[in-house]
Amino acid sequence: MFKRRITYLSILSVSLCVFMAVVVITVMTGLLVDFKEKNHNYAGDCIISTDSLVGFPYYQQFLESISKETFIEAASPVIKSYAILSYQGSYSNTNVEIMGIDPASFSKVTNFADTLYYHKNQPAAAFEPSYDTQLPGCVLGIDLALSRDQFGKYSHSDFAPMAAFEITSFPLTPKGAPARAGLGLVSNKTFYYSDDSHSGLAKVDGSVVYLPFDHAQQLCGMSGQNKRVTAIHIKIKDNSDLDSAAQKLQYLWNDFKASKKDLPYASLLNNVKVQTWKQFRRASIAAVETEQIMMILSFIFIALISIFIVFVVFYMIVSHKRKDIGILKSIGISKINIISIFLLFAFFVGLLSSLIGTVGGIIFLGKINPLESWLYEHFGFQLWNRMVYAIDLIPNKIEIEVIFVIALAAILACLSGSAIPAYQAAKMQPAESLQVNQL
Amino acid sequence: MNENNIILKAENIHKSYKIGASKLKVLKGVDLELKKGEFAAVTGASGSGKSTLLHILGTLDKPDDGTVIFNGQQLFASSDKYLNNFRNKKVGFVFQFYHLLDELNVLENIYLPVMASKSIFGWFAVKKQARNKALELLSMFGLEDRAKHKPYQLSGGERQRVAIARALINDPPLLLADEPTGNLDSQTGNGIMDVLEKLNTQANQTILLVTHDKNIAKRAERVIKLKNGKIDNTKG
Numbered sequence: 001m002f003k004r005r006i007t008y009l010s011i012l013s014v015s016l017c018v019f020m021a022v023v024v025i026t027v028m029t030g031l032l033v034d035f036k037e038k039n040h041n042y043a044g045d046c047i048i049s050t051d052s053l054v055g056f057p058y059y060q061q062f063l064e065s066i067s068k069e070t071f072i073e074a075a076s077p078v079i080k081s082y083a084i085l086s087y088q089g090s091y092s093n094t095n096v097e098i099m100g101i102d103p104a105s106f107s108k109v110t111n112f113a114d115t116l117y118y119h120k121n122q123p124a125a126a127f128e129p130s131y132d133t134q135l136p137g138c139v140l141g142i143d144l145a146l147s148r149d150q151f152g153k154y155s156h157s158d159f160a161p162m163a164a165f166e167i168t169s170f171p172l173t174p175k176g177a178p179a180r181a182g183l184g185l186v187s188n189k190t191f192y193y194s195d196d197s198h199s200g201l202a203k204v205d206g207s208v209v210y211l212p213f214d215h216a217q218q219l220c221g222m223s224g225q226n227k228r229v230t231a232i233h234i235k236i237k238d239n240s241d242l243d244s245a246a247q248k249l250q251y252l253w254n255d256f257k258a259s260k261k262d263l264p265y266a267s268l269l270n271n272v273k274v275q276t277w278k279q280f281r282r283a284s285i286a287a288v289e290t291e292q293i294m295m296i297l298s299f300i301f302i303a304l305i306s307i308f309i310v311f312v313v314f315y316m317i318v319s320h321k322r323k324d325i326g327i328l329k330s331i332g333i334s335k336i337n338i339i340s341i342f343l344l345f346a347f348f349v350g351l352l353s354s355l356i357g358t359v360g361g362i363i364f365l366g367k368i369n370p371l372e373s374w375l376y377e378h379f380g381f382q383l384w385n386r387m388v389y390a391i392d393l394i395p396n397k398i399e400i401e402v403i404f405v406i407a408l409a410a411i412l413a414c415l416s417g418s419a420i421p422a423y424q425a426a427k428m429q430p431a432e433s434l435q436v437n438q439l
Numbered sequence: 440m441n442e443n444n445i446i447l448k449a450e451n452i453h454k455s456y457k458i459g460a461s462k463l464k465v466l467k468g469v470d471l472e473l474k475k476g477e478f479a480a481v482t483g484a485s486g487s488g489k490s491t492l493l494h495i496l497g498t499l500d501k502p503d504d505g506t507v508i509f510n511g512q513q514l515f516a517s518s519d520k521y522l523n524n525f526r527n528k529k530v531g532f533v534f535q536f537y538h539l540l541d542e543l544n545v546l547e548n549i550y551l552p553v554m555a556s557k558s559i560f561g562w563f564a565v566k567k568q569a570r571n572k573a574l575e576l577l578s579m580f581g582l583e584d585r586a587k588h589k590p591y592q593l594s595g596g597e598r599q600r601v602a603i604a605r606a607l608i609n610d611p612p613l614l615l616a617d618e619p620t621g622n623l624d625s626q627t628g629n630g631i632m633d634v635l636e637k638l639n640t641q642a643n644q645t646i647l648l649v650t651h652d653k654n655i656a657k658r659a660e661r662v663i664k665l666k667n668g669k670i671d672n673t674k675g
Contacts (some may be wrong), residue, residue: 074620327538330499331552331605334519352599430526431491431500 006320010313011353014410017306019251019302019364021299021406026365029402030245030395035288038200039281040331044076044109044233047247047280048253048272053081053220056268062256063232071240071248074108076101077229081169085144085209088190094145096209098167102214103127103139109235112210115197117142118160127212129194130164137194138165139210145196150376150385152392154198163193167209172220174228174265187219200391203284217370226265242276251272288354303409310417314346318421325425326433333428342422343415350414354407362403365396445508446613446645447473447496452505454491464579465491466502468669473647475612478639480648480656483665484640486506490617490648492665496647497530497615498522506670527556531606535618537598539605539670546586549573556609576604580634596627603634614638616648620655632658 016187050056060076066072079100086093098173103126107113113123116139118130127137146154171187172178191211199205203342214223222228236245278285318325325338372394384391425433445657454466465488473479481489494500496507498514500565509529514522526532539548554562578584580600599619606614607640616635620628632655638644639660648659656662664671 264553323538326538327500327540328555330497330526330532330538331555332523332525333555336522337555429500431494434534 006313006317007349010310011349011356013309013313014349014353014414015356015360016269017302017309017413018354018406018410019360020357021302021409022358022361022403023364023368023439024295024404025299025406026361027395029399030397031391032288033291034200034391034395036278036285038429040277040282041114042199042201042204043277043280045059045242046249046274046276047231048234048249048274049078049080049280050230050268050271050273051231052176052268052271054172054174054268055222055230056218056272057174057226057228057265058256058260058263058269059229059232060227061260062253065256066234066249066252069248071237071245073237075104075224075234076109077213077233078106078231078233079213079220079222079228080230081216081220083167083169083197083219084211086166086168088166092121094144095207096141096167098209098211098216098219099206100213100220102213103210106233109233111133112197115199116195117156117198117295118195124426126210127194129192132192135192136189136212138167138191139195139197140165140193141205141208142196142198142200143206144209144220145193147366150382151373160195160276164190165193165209166190167211167219169219171219173221174226174268187221189215189219191215201284203271225281227335228268246274246276257305270369278400306410307413307417310346310414311420314342314414314418315421316344317345321425321427322433325428326430329410329428329430329433337371338426339422342418342425346414346418346422347411350411353414357405357410358395360405362398365398368396369393444474445472445478446475446510447471448508448648449492449496450506452492452495452507453503454474454488454495454500455503465668466495468505468653469665469668469670469672471496471663473613473645476639476645477661478636478646478648479661479663480650480659481663481665482650482653482669483552485651487665488668489651489665492555493615493617493647493649497532498526499532502558502562524556527552528609529611530613530615531603531609531611533599533602533606533614533616533619535621537590537595537602537622539598539601541550541590544587544589545577545582545593546570546573546599548590548601549576552605552608572608576607577601580604592665594627595623596630597632599623599627600634603631603638607638612642612645614646618644618650619648620652628652 048062063075063077066075066383081096081098083096083098084093085096101112103112104124113120116123116126119126125133126139129137131137142154146156166188168186168188168303170178197205197208197210211219217223217229219226234249237240253272253274257266257272260266260269303309328338383394444595449469449471452466452469455462455463455464455637467490481488481492481582491500498507501515506516506627509525512521514525517525530638538549543551548575550656551571553565574583574586577586580603582597582604585593585597593601603619619635620631623631633647635648636658650656
């Protein structure tokens with residue numbers, strides 16, 4: 001059977017299906033894993049936070065109380081709010097999300113330090129502009145500071161350039177009322193560009209401005225007697241389980257909340273949620289997970305089509321082999337042996353196709369980025385426009401488990417596609433398959 | 440006729456085919472006996488059911504009714520395993536269109552029935568022996584220099600001799616030949632008949648041959664005539 005041209009066509013068609021599955025699943029899974037990793041890097045393992053812009057009080061006592069817990073490695077308070085960023089010296093401004101952080105502790109719970117350009121190795125000094133360390137610094141999301149080129153690269157100068165920005169925010173009282181009613185309502189403060197942060201998340205890099213914790217607290221009206229924050233990011237120890245850690249934190253938070261119930265503004269503690277990073281970033285991750293589900297569904301359809309193609313191919317092979325089956329049966333070969341011959345043949349077609357498709361896919365994935373660069377340079381074609389999409393390289397990390405599942409699925413598709421024709425072939429009367437029914 | 444001397448017996452064989460909504464009755468109660476070592480020819484007009492009868496006698500097809508007894512064993516009451524063994528070891532087929540496997544060479548085609556009867560390990564144990572037997576048969580039919588050729592590289596007469604060699608590789612007691620000369624010119628056809636005659640006279644091979652050619656049929660010991668789905672005349 002391996003001497004028939006149709007056999008090679010069937011190997012080619014199954015190989016192409018395997019190749020396509022290897023490439024697309026690797027790239028899409030890579031994108032999803034990368035996106036999830038970036039979302040995790042942006043937040044702590046567990047986050048105690050409120051959606052309210054008023055925040056919640058007594059966070060210092062809670063930080064102190066959890067510092068004794070053995071499953072917690074580090075914790076960092078965060079203030080999140082919204083503001084207007086004005087470029088000093090120009091009339092342009094934009095709405096931004098401000099995050100007040102202590103860069104040293106925040107770098108212990110997230111990978112904030114790795115996202116910096118000028119202060120990668122000294123995150124504690126992230127808010128110290130290199131041109132004057134005494135000035136209040138700010139770290140801009142990279143897309144607020146720089147533009148990407150067509151290859152997805154940013155061009156930094158050797159030293160941070162001097163640039164001033166005015167941040168205008170709307171401070172709120174613990175009751176949620178404007179804190180500066182009658183005093184112009186807003187708070188203004190000038191900050192100087194000290195660094196930028198490249199998280200790889202388009203929304204974060206294009207809208208977040210990191211400010212020194214104390215300044216942000218002041219700007220948002222959260223300083224004063226009952227200091228408030230909007231979140232506490234927590235890193236758990238490596239050997240701790242994420243979900244059980246979140247559960248323990250929930251118990252700790254419930255106890256803490258109960259102990260503060262008679263204190264002023266204790267009701268603000270009721271709006272606080274304890275979440276894992278996956279829950280905290282669900283709004284972002286959900287869209288990509290939906291894409292992944294769609295992709296899996298698409299592949300189920302592709303797999304069904306592949307099985308149908310294999311079925312048709314095998315049906316044709318069996319039809320071509322009708323006479324030979326008759327000959328084999330006329331010399332005493334059993335039905336089981338006929339079925340075994342076709343299933344063995346299908347197994348080898350599947351195995352060979354998996355091997356060809358997988359090797360082809362791995363070679364293609366190894367060259368996918370240089371190939372894309374070459375296509376862009378010569379023909380202007382780019383799979384993802386790097387000026388739009390926050391990815392550097394097309395993910396091409398080979399996952400052995402994925403390859404194994406695809407290869408196994410291809411072999412099973414060949415076996416199931418050949419099972420019916422093989423059974424039909426075995427069932428035929430020898431005289432019928434020899435087509436010698438002369439009367 | 441002495442029952443112990445009968446190798447093959449068919450009783451009241453009926454066979455019909457569906458053609459659209461109607462049924463075409465081909466065999467309408469055929470009775471036949473074949474003695475050990477006999478060379479008989481079944482003859483009849485085109486469409487008289489000769490090949491159908493031969494296929495039923497060789498278990499390549501099933502009758503609607505009737506029994507076929509081979510050496511005292513009712514074939515169609517037997518298990519699939521017995522029938523496979525019967526087709527492999529007890530009967531050899533020779534077809535009008537040779538039915539050799541094009542992918543295999545002449546030698547492989549000849550020892551294929553031995554291969555088919557063995558497991559992978561069993562085959563390796565007997566491969567040399569089977570190969571020598573196949574070479575012996577090739578030499579007997581004057582085809583020793585054709586062993587490595589593919590069937591499509593041979594003439595019609597050569598292909599038919601290869602098909603006869605394949606049919607004889609397991610020394611079956613019965614040889615069934617369906618129009619073995621039907622696709623050959625008269626000279627080559629006579630050559631094939633010489634081979635069959637020689638097998639019958641020298642090796643006492645039982646042969647049942649189907650042909651529409653009266654001259655070919657005359658070379659058999661006995662001619663069985665099929666007419667309207669029944670045996671018309673038996674001549675010794």
